[in-house]
Amino acid sequence: MHYAFDADQETFRRELATFAQKVLAPHYQPDDRAGRMRPELPREMASMGLTGLRVPERFGGQEADAVTTGLAAEEVSRADINACYILLVAALNADILVGNASEEQLARWLPPIADGSALSALVLTEPEHGSDAANLSLRAQPDGAGWRLTGEKTSISMGMLADTGIVFARTGGSGARGVSAFYVDLHDDRISRTALDDHGGRAIGRASLHFDSVPVGRDELIGQEGAGFVSVMQGFDYSRAVIGLMCVGIAEAALDDALDYARTREAFGGPIGRNQGVAFPLVEQATRLAGARHICYEALWRKDQGLDHTVAANMAKWFAPKTAGEVVHQALLTFGHAGWGSDSPQGQRLRDVMAFEIADGTAQVAKLVVARHLLGRKFAP
Ligand SMILES: Cc1cc2nc3c(=O)[nH]c(=O)nc-3n(C[C@H](O)[C@H](O)[C@H](O)COP(=O)(O)OP(=O)(O)OC[C@H]3O[C@@H](n4cnc5c(N)ncnc54)[C@H](O)[C@@H]3O)c2cc1C
Structure with a gap:
């Protein structure tokens, strides 16, 4: 078993981390307050190839595999999970189109998605x-x-x-x-x-x-x-794991902030992280988050291998948003009063990540799909 990103994926991940922290992160909270998307955002995402990840190269895209798309979603969402909607829907729609549309239609529809001129x-x-x-x-x-x-x-x-x-x-x-x-x-x-x-x-x-x-x-x-319904359901199998990694990304950012705070915030004469009552909940959340991350990447890896990935993707869809919500919740509590103010990003992270317990199919629907596979169709129609 070889369990690591390859060299190209690792380079891309590092470039994206720099881009996301420099270009996206400073706007995460201001854009929420303004309640609007900056008009330049789709072009900024396109400049890093993030709107064309699943678009074939002949139509101006990156033709990235599913794992690479997932790692992009994770990195972008560490900085701004909302910007990642652009990546997500562009990837999902490109997958549906590539799987179902004619060559002539793809030539009309995909280049504007890839270059960020059409938001889909x-x-x-x-x-x-x-x-x-x-x-x-x-x-x-x-x-x-x-x-x-x-x-x-x-x-x-x-x-x-x-x-x-x-x-x-x-x-x-x-x-x-x-x-x-x-x-x-x-x-x-x-x-x-x-x-x-x-x-x-x-x-x-x-x-x-x-x-x-x-x-x-x-x-x-x-x-x-x-044939429209079947095509979207096939697309969902894939996007559900990408959504899982969006949630993992934002939760990793929340956890990193909480760990930093636990190292530096002092109470009763020492850093609060020395208290197991502070450290252990963070350890428990980090462990759950690692589990969620593994399921998401397994689903995407299976897709890349041409293996069935429905069960893993639907496990990811209910488990990752739920786990990420719990991680962000614990991270917020670690900050005490400082986490509760709207100047801290933790509250917004909680609001933003919760959306994914509903969007793209609720947790119950994802569990129904898994139950169908575990128990058989007559137990979960
Ligand atoms: C942030 C966000 C973004 C979204 N973006 C899009 C988008 O871009 N495009 C789009 O088309 N849609 C989008 N949606 C809609 C989303 O896909 C639906 O909200 C979702 O599929 C659930 O449908 P519903 O809201 O009508 O809930 P309902 O189907 O009415 O369900 C209500 C509740 O009952 C539960 N339930 C229903 N049936 C069952 C069952 N058989 N067994 C157990 N529980 C059940 C559900 O899990 C849920 O808790 C978005 C939603 C959100 C919140």
Whole structure:
């Protein structure tokens, strides 16, 4: 067993750590307070290749493997987990497109994702259908050679800002096989957007999108009609492990800060870290975090080897955000009163990381997928 990043991955990781601390970290708290994404952020991410990680080289991307994508997510999220949404959705959408779209469509859609000129969203959730996404109801009504999209999507990350989106709509009958995926220009004036006011991820934001008879042609259909749901679920298997590493990254930053504080803060005549009541909870959280990190990388490594990675990715999806939340919580407590003020990043980290217990599929849904594999389908339909 060889258990280490290779030399190229290690070099990339070091370059990214420098970039993330210099360019991203100073904006983590100010952007949250402002509740907005800096307009230059997608280009900054693109300048490090972070928007094109999963885009093939022939379309201007890095064609990185899954493990490299995961280590990028971990490093970026140490500095700014919100900036990492850009990396995440670009990687997820690129994977869905590469797996399903034609060469001609890829040539149109992927270069702007890779160079950061198009911010792309994943547009699946609806007000009445979240976990139960196979039953979504946004309608694609046949219209000449194409369709017209009518209905509402909600909870869409970067929904106020995105230029394009993979939109899932019902072209056929009930259930998963009636769902198709389209690549849609979200600047169409028959799409209106409403911002949501959130506890975390405030620099990225979510939005509801209202589609009022938006025309889409055969050129915008991704893959086969009726195959849209399967394509997104395959993409989720991968993005769930990347999300796990985003959560690991932010928790590592919180833990590092807490360890520094435990070394320097004095109480009762010595550093607080000398008290096992301070040190052991940090040790316990560091141990859980190491476990979460291993599961995430195992899932991504399995994907790179062409092995089934559904179980590992869904274990990562419930365990890493939950563990990371607990780590950040303990880190905040280590700071005592100094952790509670809004000038400390710990409170924001807690708000930001908690979002991932819901986003991209809740913990319960991830556990359902694992249960199906452990027990068999009839125990977890
Ligand atoms: C920060 C954030 C970002 C997001 N970004 C996007 C995005 O970019 N694009 C997008 O399309 N969506 C996005 N979402 C939406 C997200 O994918 C959904 O919120 C999620 O899938 C859950 O759906 P729901 O909110 O409708 O909850 P529901 O499906 O209504 O579930 C409510 C509760 O019941 C539980 N539950 C439901 N069914 C079961 C079951 N069978 N067994 C056990 N428990 C169950 C759920 O786990 C949850 O706790 C985002 C959400 C958040 C919070």
